[in-house]
Amino acid sequence: MILDSKIPDGPLEEKWDRHRFNLKLVNPANKRKHRVIVVGTGLAGASAAASLGELGYDVLSFCFQDSARRAHSIAAQGGINAAKNYRNDGDSVFRLFYDTVKGGDYRSREANVHRLAAVSVNIIDQCVAQGVPFAREYGGLLDNRSFGGAQVSRTFYARGQTGQQLLLGAYGALMRQVHAKKVKLYTRHEMLDLVVIDGKARGIITRDLVTGALERWIADAVCLATGGYGNVFFLSTNAKNCNVTAAYRAYRRGAYFANPCFTQIHPTCIPVSGDHQSKLTLMSESLRNDGRVWVPKNKGDQRSPRDVPESERDYYLERRYPSFGNLVPRDVASRNAKAQCDEGKGVGPGGYGVYLDFSDAIERDSLATIQAKYGNLFDMYEEITGENAYHVPMRIYPAVHYTMGGLWVDYNLMGTIPGLFVLGEANFSDHGANRLGASALMQGLADGYFILPYTIGGYIASQSGLGGQTTQHEAFAEAESAVRERAEKLLSVNGKRTVDSFHRQLGKLMWEYCGMSRTRGGLEHLLKEIPGLRAEFWENVTVQGSPGEFNQCLERAGRVADFLEFAELMATDALSREESCGGHFREEHQTEDGEAKRDDENFCHVSAWAFKGVGVTPELHKEPLTFENVKLTQRSYK
Amino acid sequence: MKFTLKVWRQPARDKPGRFETHEVSDVSPDTSFLEMLDILNNRLEGESKSPIVFDSDCREGICGACSIVINGRAHGDGEGTTTCQLYMRNFKDGETLVLEPFRARAFPVLKDLVVDRSAFDRIIQAGGYVSVNTGAPQDANALPVPKVNADLAMDAAQCIGCGACVAACKNASAMLFVGAKVSHLALLPQGAVERERRVLSMIEQMEAEGFGNCTNEYECEAQCPKQISVSNIARLNREFYRAKARE
Numbered sequence: 001m002i003l004d005s006k007i008p009d010g011p012l013e014e015k016w017d018r019h020r021f022n023l024k025l026v027n028p029a030n031k032r033k034h035r036v037i038v039v040g041t042g043l044a045g046a047s048a049a050a051s052l053g054e055l056g057y058d059v060l061s062f063c064f065q066d067s068a069r070r071a072h073s074i075a076a077q078g079g080i081n082a083a084k085n086y087r088n089d090g091d092s093v094f095r096l097f098y099d100t101v102k103g104g105d106y107r108s109r110e111a112n113v114h115r116l117a118a119v120s121v122n123i124i125d126q127c128v129a130q131g132v133p134f135a136r137e138y139g140g141l142l143d144n145r146s147f148g149g150a151q152v153s154r155t156f157y158a159r160g161q162t163g164q165q166l167l168l169g170a171y172g173a174l175m176r177q178v179h180a181k182k183v184k185l186y187t188r189h190e191m192l193d194l195v196v197i198d199g200k201a202r203g204i205i206t207r208d209l210v211t212g213a214l215e216r217w218i219a220d221a222v223c224l225a226t227g228g229y230g231n232v233f234f235l236s237t238n239a240k241n242c243n244v245t246a247a248y249r250a251y252r253r254g255a256y257f258a259n260p261c262f263t264q265i266h267p268t269c270i271p272v273s274g275d276h277q278s279k280l281t282l283m284s285e286s287l288r289n290d291g292r293v294w295v296p297k298n299k300g301d302q303r304s305p306r307d308v309p310e311s312e313r314d315y316y317l318e319r320r321y322p323s324f325g326n327l328v329p330r331d332v333a334s335r336n337a338k339a340q341c342d343e344g345k346g347v348g349p350g351g352y353g354v355y356l357d358f359s360d361a362i363e364r365d366s367l368a369t370i371q372a373k374y375g376n377l378f379d380m381y382e383e384i385t386g387e388n389a390y391h392v393p394m395r396i397y398p399a400v401h402y403t404m405g406g407l408w409v410d411y412n413l414m415g416t417i418p419g420l421f422v423l424g425e426a427n428f429s430d431h432g433a434n435r436l437g438a439s440a441l442m443q444g445l446a447d448g449y450f451i452l453p454y455t456i457g458g459y460i461a462s463q464s465g466l467g468g469q470t471t472q473h474e475a476f477a478e479a480e481s482a483v484r485e486r487a488e489k490l491l492s493v494n495g496k497r498t499v500d501s502f503h504r505q506l507g508k509l510m511w512e513y514c515g516m517s518r519t520r521g522g523l524e525h526l527l528k529e530i531p532g533l534r535a536e537f538w539e540n541v542t543v544q545g546s547p548g549e550f551n552q553c554l555e556r557a558g559r560v561a562d563f564l565e566f567a568e569l570m571a572t573d574a575l576s577r578e579e580s581c582g583g584h585f586r587e588e589h590q591t592e593d594g595e596a597k598r599d600d601e602n603f604c605h606v607s608a609w610a611f612k613g614v615g616v617t618p619e620l621h622k623e624p625l626t627f628e629n630v631k632l633t634q635r636s637y638k
Numbered sequence: 639m640k641f642t643l644k645v646w647r648q649p650a651r652d653k654p655g656r657f658e659t660h661e662v663s664d665v666s667p668d669t670s671f672l673e674m675l676d677i678l679n680n681r682l683e684g685e686s687k688s689p690i691v692f693d694s695d696c697r698e699g700i701c702g703a704c705s706i707v708i709n710g711r712a713h714g715d716g717e718g719t720t721t722c723q724l725y726m727r728n729f730k731d732g733e734t735l736v737l738e739p740f741r742a743r744a745f746p747v748l749k750d751l752v753v754d755r756s757a758f759d760r761i762i763q764a765g766g767y768v769s770v771n772t773g774a775p776q777d778a779n780a781l782p783v784p785k786v787n788a789d790l791a792m793d794a795a796q797c798i799g800c801g802a803c804v805a806a807c808k809n810a811s812a813m814l815f816v817g818a819k820v821s822h823l824a825l826l827p828q829g830a831v832e833r834e835r836r837v838l839s840m841i842e843q844m845e846a847e848g849f850g851n852c853t854n855e856y857e858c859e860a861q862c863p864k865q866i867s868v869s870n871i872a873r874l875n876r877e878f879y880r881a882k883a884r885e
Contacts, residue, residue: 051772066693066752067759069799070701086779122774129775131768131828133792140782158792164700165795172767179763187756210748239695273668278676279697383719386668386727449772498683500676544688549650550749552691553683 003256003608003623006410007111012629013093016115019411023458031056034460035219037204038062039191039246042071043163043441044424045225046170047448053177055453060217061174061183062206064190064241064555069171072227072239073444076163077284078147079155080127080441082120087144091152093117099150100439101630104404104432105582105598107259107606110629111411112429119450120442124156126449130169134158147438155438160284160376166441170448189215190555191246193479194222194253194420197469201250201420205479207487209555212548214480216471220460221419223452224250225444228403228425230263232563232570233515234507235272237282237401243559244566247407247426251569255407255415256608256621258428260566261574262404264435264583265516267333269399270384271353275504280399281384283377285437288326288333290370291356291394293317299344305355305393316340320594324637331434331516331583332595332637334398338516341397353395362390398516402440404431404583405573408608408623412455413447416608419463421456423447428606433582487547490557495540499553502537503560506567509533514571517585523575527568531615534564565614572609572618579603593638600632639665639726642734643678645690648747651754655747657736667727671714672697672704674726691750697722699863702798705805706751707738712802712861720800720863740805744812744848755801757847758815764843765836766819768828787825794821796864803858803866809850814858816844817874818866824877834881841878 008019026034034057038049041063049061065071083096096117101108128134128142134156135143147155158165177183188209195203195216203218229244230236251257268283294315296308316336318325328336337354340346347353362370367390371378378389385395406428413421413429424444431439513519513526537560545551580589580596581603589597606623640663648655662678669677672694679689695703704721708714713721716728729735737751745753783791795818803814820837823829829836852871859868 047772054771065695065701065703066755067702067799069759070695070703072696072701075696075698075700084778124778125775126770126772128778128781129768129770129828131791131823131826133788133795133822133826134778135792136783136785136788138785140784140788141779158795161700161796164798165792168795172762173770173772175759175763176767176769178759185759187759239701240697241695274666276666276669276673276677278670278673281698383723383725384668384670386725453772494686496684498680500680542683542686544683544686550691550752553689 003408003606003621004410005109005623006412007109008411012110012114015111016118020454023454024461026457026461028056032058034058034465035060036221036223036456037217037219038223038225039204040071040225040227040426041065041068041171041174042073042225042227042424043167043170043444044448045071045223046167046174047445048223048225048423048452049183050170050173050177051449051453052456053180053182056182059177059183060219061185062189062191063187064209066187068174068185068187069168071167072242073167073441074164075239076441077160077282079145079157079162079438080123080166081154081438082124082156082442083117083154084121084124086142087153089152091154095152096120096154098630100430100436101432103434103436105434105596105635106432106600106604106627106630106632107262107581107625108430108432109625110627115451116430116443116446119446122450123442123445127166127169130172132158132165132169150436163441166445170445191226192249192483192558194250195475195479196253196417197473197475200418202469203471203476205476205483207483210550212546212551214483216476216480218466218469218471218476220463220466221421221456223421223423223456224407224426225423225448226426228406229566230400230403232506232567233400233510234503235277235280235399235511237266237269237280237399240279243562245559245562248562248566250407250415250417250420252611253417254611255417255420256610257405257569258408258606258608259405259433259573260570260609261514261577261584262433262582263400264402264404265331265334265398266401267330267337267398268356268396270381271348271395271397273349273385281380282399282401283381283396285330287356287374287377290361290373291326291358292360293326294355294357295340295345295347305347305357314345321637328637331585335516335585337398348395353397355393356396357393358389359393400515402435404428404433404435408606412458413452414455414459419459421452423452433584484547487554487558490541490543490554490561491545491547493538493541493543495542497540498542499557499560502533502541503563506533506560506564510567510570514574517587518574519587520575523571526571527575530564530568530571537561537564569609569618573607576620577603577607591634595635598634639667639731641665641674641729641732643737644734645737645750646739647690647750649749651746651748665726667725669726670697670722671724671726672722691752693752694722699723700798702800705740705753705800705802707740707805709736712740712805713863718863718865740801742804742810742849744810745801745804753801757849758799758801758812760847761812761816761840761843762819765832765839768823769832781827783826791822791825794818794825794866794870797866798864800863802861802863804849806857806861807850808855808857809853811852811858812844812849813852813871813874814862814866814868816840817870820877821870821873824873833877834884837874837877837881
């Protein structure tokens with residue numbers, strides 16, 4: 001089946017305007033008769049729920065956290081891109097569009113990306129009007145910085161807490177609608193299944209995490225803004241509770257999952273210090289502006305870094321990439337660090353780390369200069385590792401932090417199940433095979449504030465409402481009993497191994513064989529291992545407590561059970577994509593210099609997978625990608 | 639390292655609770671405080687015992703979910719840190735640690751160390767925002783904001799809504815939390831239109847939720863993981879009197 005992305009006709013710059021005009025409208029007086037479910041209260045979910053409430057829809061908003069203000073968007077540090085061109089440095093909507101398509105290694109949709117770039121300017125206006133305290137200059141105007149290797153300064157920021165401030169802005173808008181009784185908010189409610197009636201998304205089943213009660217919710221449309229799946233690796237920079245369950249359950253109900261193998265690995269994270277570790281912490285990649293990356297030339301060198309003489313150090317990035325040096329893009333820096341460690345040259349506990357050394361920068365620019373630039377990062381590093389990086393080099397290692405893949409959506413952000421909309425990191429649409437810095441916040445808010453509120457109206461106006469359907473429909477009963485039986489099954493295994501131990505083991509397998517670089521052999525091995533681990537999970541997991549209580553053990557078990565199925569989908573996608581692009585690096589497909597080698601002839605498409613059963617190879621559907629405004633080129637950083 | 643933990647266990651909101659003692663040993667000094675609890679919970683699960691329930695999510699000090707009183711201090715002894723940012727190397731080997739939920743009438747315990755902080759959400763609902771719909775507001779640079787005000791607003795806006803200020807206060811006052819939001823918006827021109835209405839309705843809601851009043855102990859600032867200044871409480875009082883005078 002060839003997927004129809006429903007991209008409107010006309011020149012690139014006019015597509016969104018034309019489309020908005022062509023979308024049917026819902027009569028203002030009728031909007032309150034239409035109910036919309038929004039799952040997740042991160043940037044995409046909160047902004048969507050608030051905007052739909054303002055429009056007059058009857059909105060139900062759900063999150064599993066104790067408050068709508070806690071979703072993991074809050075942890076984004078760097079900033080948000082917008083093509084405002086306030087710096088007069090040559091930025092434009094087209095340049096932001098171009099950079100994003102190129103940065104995504106030509107695996108995203110031109111029309112979606114252009115729309116994203118175009119609405120980026122509205123996002124900044126909206127957030128400022130909400131009182132988001134962006135950084136300002138002495139003249140009172142907004143400050144910008146250049147970020148993630150962009151050649152223009154288009155990133156708006158609020159200290160190192162941009163995600164927090166943007167989320168609190170969207171949360172405030174949402175709270176206002178809750179107060180106005182336009183949105184009903186259900187916190188500590190986790191979506192555990194999607195309900196599909198006559199082929200349309202009609203509702204969800206949730207579990208009240210405090211009482212354990214299962215509840216049925218019906219609506220004209222269901223929006224998932226449930227984030228990414230980076231925690232399939234167990235260790236990632238995601239929050240502990242981030243999970244794939246909502247998206248995966250939708251996939252099991254018929255929604256296609258696109259490009260699941262596209263994951264982004266961030267090069268500058270604090271390395272794993274031992275088996276106790278529960279998550280990884282990101283350090284701003286701006287550190288690579290002044291730090292020099294090196295490992296000892298000799299394998300297994302146990303000396304303290306200060307005792308390793310200059311002649312026995314390998315500054316491998318500077319050696320391999322003389323022109324970009326330590327500033328090569330994220331994926332290149334990450335892969336090279338892994339290669340050094342795999343050769344046995346890694347440093348620190350377990351040998352999974354490389355040095356990021358500031359001694360030359362301190363000598364050149366003075367200690368005070370380095371302190372002024374990076375003081376907070378050095379403090380954070382010391383808090384976590386107990387080491388003072390002004391005296392000994394930092395140790396860094398790459399970590400998973402974003403997933404570009406997600407549920408397949410068309411230009412309206414609607415999935416393959418009519419009435420199911422997917423927003424933010426949970427969809428796949430805008431970042432291709434690699435996301436640029438400061439673009440995740442932009443996409444989440446673009447989807448929620450400025451795209452979904454239009455496109456969902458077009459869908460609802462073309463439908464005839466619920467037609468008398470209620471939560472008594474058999475599809476609700478079937479979904480609810482499936483959820484109940486699954487929880488009971490998890491609680492009745494009564495095995496010996498904890499949920500976490502399975503999650504850790506799965507994470508290690510995924511990191512080893514489906515992480516920074518992948519091979520056919522490794523992926524085939526992984527596809528043999530996962531079913532075995534999944535079988536053991538269902539035979540030997542221990543889940544304490546009962547279903548009718550506050551039970552975090554059961555929550556985790558359900559999420560890990562889904563990761564154990566989802567992992568197979570990721571590996572299948574990685575195996576079938578016989579090329580390297582962006583965050584997906586297949587060792588078989590590299591240039592002579594060891595760089596990612598795309599195959600535009602055979603793989604210039606979106607891979608969207610349809611569920612066919614647990615343990616059954618999913619069915620591949622392709623959406624061809626065409627580039628009419630950007631010329632496909634090979635990246636080089638030598 | 640080894641530790642003795644005295645942990646508050648309470649099966650549900652209306653059930654009585656008690657302290658339960660657990661020993662943990664072989665803890666690496668690089669383990670974070672919550673990872674130490676993960677280790678204990680995994681052991682308990684392996685022994686078919688019920689694990690300790692606690693809130694935590696981002697584990698990098700920004701989401702505001704984690705909320706434990708450790709040895710009498712909200713988020714423990716660290717300066718400007720949340721519970722998730724504490725590392726065991728900062729504790730003494732062999733130490734006894736007492737773990738309690740954030741206690742306040744307005745924060746009922748849901749289970750073990752988890753409390754219901756939805757009162758904070760309801761205070762924000764009462765007016766902790768600028769009432770603008772999504773649409774096409776004026777250009778972001780149309781209204782210059784003095785840098786010093788923008789910086790002060792950001793200082794206040796950093797609040798993560800964890801509730802440590804309430805747990806730290808003998809009156810269970812939420813005035814640092816409310817003061818931070820009122821200050822953030824009062825300092826910006828975007829917040830000016832609703833300035834009076836906002837402070838009056840937020841304070842009204844704060845009182846309805848059962849939070850106490852400020853008696854200038856400054857424990858809230860001392861235990862706030864974001865080190866939000868009590869000067870925001872002073873500004874809250876000024877804003878309140880100003881609004882009252884104009885009523």
